[in-house]
Amino acid sequence: MKKALSLALALVMVFALAACTAPAAPAKEPAQSAQANGDQPADSNAVPDAQGEIIEISVRGKPKETDVAGKEILEKRLNDMAVKYPNIKVEVVDFPYDVNTFLPKAAAGQLPTLYNTYFTEANKIISQGFSMDITDLMKDWGYDSKVNPAYLEMISRDGRIYGLPVSGYAMGMWYSNELFKQAGLVDADGYPTLPKNSDELAQMAVKIKEATGSKTYFFPTQNNQGGWYFSQLAWSFGGEFEQYNEDGTYTAIFNSPEVVMALQWLKDMRWTYDVVQDNILCDMTEMHKLFAIDQMAISQSPHDQLNGSVTSYNGDVTHYAMGPIVPGANDKGRSVGLLGGTFECIAPNATYEQADACFKWLENEGITPNLTEETLQSLKDSAKVDNENGKLVGVLGIPTWTDPEYLSKRKEAIAEYVNVDLKMFDPYTTVCENGEYELHAEHPVYCQELYKILDSCVQAVLTDKNADPQALLDKAVDDFQRDYLDKANAGSEVQ
Amino acid sequence: MSEMIQSKFDRKKDAQSMGIISKYDMRNPWIKILYGFIWFCMILAVLVCFIPPLWVMTSALKDSREFFSVPATIIPRSWHPEKLWDTWNMLNFGKAYLNTLSVLCGSLVVSLVCNGMLGYVLSRLKPRGSKIVLSLVLWTLMLPQSVSQVPLFKNFLSLPILGINITETYLPMWLLAGANAFYVLVFKSFFDSIPQSLIEAARLDGCNNLSIFFRIMMPLSKPVLMVITIFTINASWSDFFWPYLVLGSRTELYTVMVKIFYMAGSTGYSEDIQVVALIFTIIPPAILFLFFQRYIMSGFTLSGIKG
């Protein structure tokens, strides 16, 4: 009794304490953080404008210590900025988007004024209010009409815009030019002959495996990437995942024959053809590595991942080739690519002036739709830095801007720094640029949760010889419907 | 007086550290075999403890091609110790080491003083109400810490009551070291094992609580102090989460683990370089422990040699 009493007392004490201090501490203004770091070399020195005001912003993108070229160009940009807008004080910070620490930082109001993230994160970030509503700003700068509507839709909610798309991609196929060559799967000019459907892909994978001895088809299974890849695979067989009903609810439909066929195909790749990589529990970094050391021939991935492979694992830039997604070998098979990319966000606690200053900074970096002499020069500088850092320069994805001339102007600007044979990427870039590539958006609701569930299905067929794709997907559909969609349908919580 | 108590206690420990098997027992052939078996086990332990890191570290010094090749070579064919030096310079580890050292020293002082005193009070003085504190401390062990990360971070941004922002300094790491429920319990159970008679003698001698703590308990506590020292150093050496969150963009303050975390988290660093960097996280604490070990041993066995 006495013990229970003392425990209860202790609890009351702690609760009372918690109640006293519960009101959240006022979030720190990014402007303050910029001021606190005023002595850093990566700052521009600001002079008050006519009204005597200094606008302080912090922006992502501080180059690594080893990145000499990157530091130089940043210095130049800071100087340009200081000359053009003497009243804006810019602090450049190292802010790579990181799942582990984004939430604590965001919840504590510690985001830089300008940061960058992926479309895959858009739902979470926007629904939690970590990104400022920049609709007015977009209108004032005239960007709203220049952004590719497909991208704009991904970062808009109820007609309001929450980010500025800056780079885009469609999912495509990666091929190892080197392994295709070793297996003799190249045309007269030495460019790889690409498979036309999933059956051909499997046969080629086997052929290359026999010729080179290495596993030839890569599929990640971790960190939601298994689900990400599998969604793509199932779409190419004509499958769909979430069906929107007229009453506003969603139904999980990914146990359809097409999706089951896709999972069965993946299972066959592992157990019948035995071409899937040995290390099943891995994510895309493993693919980066395997391609870089010429021990992987085929996978699917967006073009912007190429640099991960080239720079992290010393991959040879001439060993990569890309094509559009290979359609499934069934009557519903289609070549369709997931639309993705990155967008810039403004921290939610920024003022309009700060947000405006961030847009000025973006303009200075040359990644906005306005192509002036200066911004073209900035793009050129970026390409030069990438080239010097051994990154692959020249493969551009789907432009985020509608301006038809944008891409050609940009290509022209960076032409002298291109370091790959662009023809290797022609099959991919052509369909991306001429608009023929069918594009697919991510799952509309509970996307990350669905990916996680699909991760498990993919892991099951790749690690268990006796796994039954139909049964796995039936269960996954049941679970997903019950755990997420029904709850959302009940109206309690819509993401 | 206290010296007398000390020497009395020392004498008690005099003959120790000989273990169960005495010279006399060794005459028994079965015991000899048992002793041999113990040696066998210890050698096995050496292999199990050393081989994994050794293999990984030597792998890191292979050339990149061999490092990434499949299947792996067990004994490396290529050997590039210069990769160590290159990585060190590339990432400017020297500065990071100094930073880590400041975090370590502060944490150590706070950890020993705060946890030690709390353990002492809970074990010996037991003022009214200390039972509540003890049960709170016990409960703390059971509560999953992850739910508290964000409220805690908010407290660092604005200290309760004072309202001061202590991020972008090492203070949060230092303070956190002062509230470790496990260390408190280790201290408490150690102090529990010191005979009450010693304290009563000192009290008769006119010592107050504070002087009993510093003049009697502390000198006797060398072993437990050393153990907690090592634990604290280890914990703050390995911690990356708080330094990463708290230090924010102040790269000049980054510790070794934050650097490593940044490397692992961003593309642009080759995997073999990341593994090379692991060497830097393993070797220094190992050397430190080797160095400390002499003191630990002296803490354990000083009296034995004297006797």
Next chain:
Amino acid sequence: MQVVTRKKRPLGKRVAHAIRQDIGAWVLMLPSLIIFTFFVWQPLVNGLILSLYETKGFDPVRFVGLKNFLDVISESSFQSAVANTFKYTLWSLVLGFPLPILTAVMLNEVKRLKGFFRFTVYFPSIVPGVAAAIMWELIYHPTSGLLNSVLALFGANAVPWLQSQNLVIPCIVIMMTWKGFGSTAILYLASLQGVNQELYEAAMIDGAGVFRKFWNITLPSISGMFSLMLVMQIISVFQVMYEPLTMTDGGPNNASISLMLTSYFYGFRFYQAGRAAAVGTITFLFLIGLTVLYFHLQKKNDS
């Protein structure tokens, strides 16, 4: 009126006396109590309170009662998370509980190279968590890992280690045991060194053999620590999260997902702090249950 004051005075005096007696002790506790309060307890309680709220970021938005708990428990992967967490705990008790005790006893017996052995045993504990996870991933790697490379030397087939739904938890526990057993062994050793040597001498004079000495002197002298260590181990393994997160991400097919990893996914992947806190609270309740059960059993044993 007078009566009241007269009655109160002795109480006041008693309080004053008590305060005078205890104040020194409380002053000694003060620094760490302040730290505990503001950097451990208050954030924890704040975090736990979240489990009753719908959240935005880490701020409570709307009180929803037990809804988060119901949502979490009805989730299909919850059951496997609970089962796995118990599996982790069980495996780690089987592998990790006796090992440090045996190691400490043996370390205490070895007459030469003591320092070296002690260093060796403690060495894995020095390796930082991130480093150990990366290391063991390389060792368990199905093609280029040390284990399979060694197996290949003997002509044995490659074992899938972390990729096998049956092996994954033992594999992770082996890594955790490797990393943790040294520091526990050192604690036991410290307490073994405190054993009064006279006891052994007395036992020898009585003609006791090695095993009787072990059974009657050594074991009882460290058995006091068993309970603390056991509870500690259960508590820490029950919260296992970091290792499966870095090594397997909970796979394959949720075979290594744990309760706290579920909580982590809610909190950091899906941004549902309320549900994350609910799982945290459930874990906490499990631990309280286990601890109460343990103390109950211990009491029964004692009497």
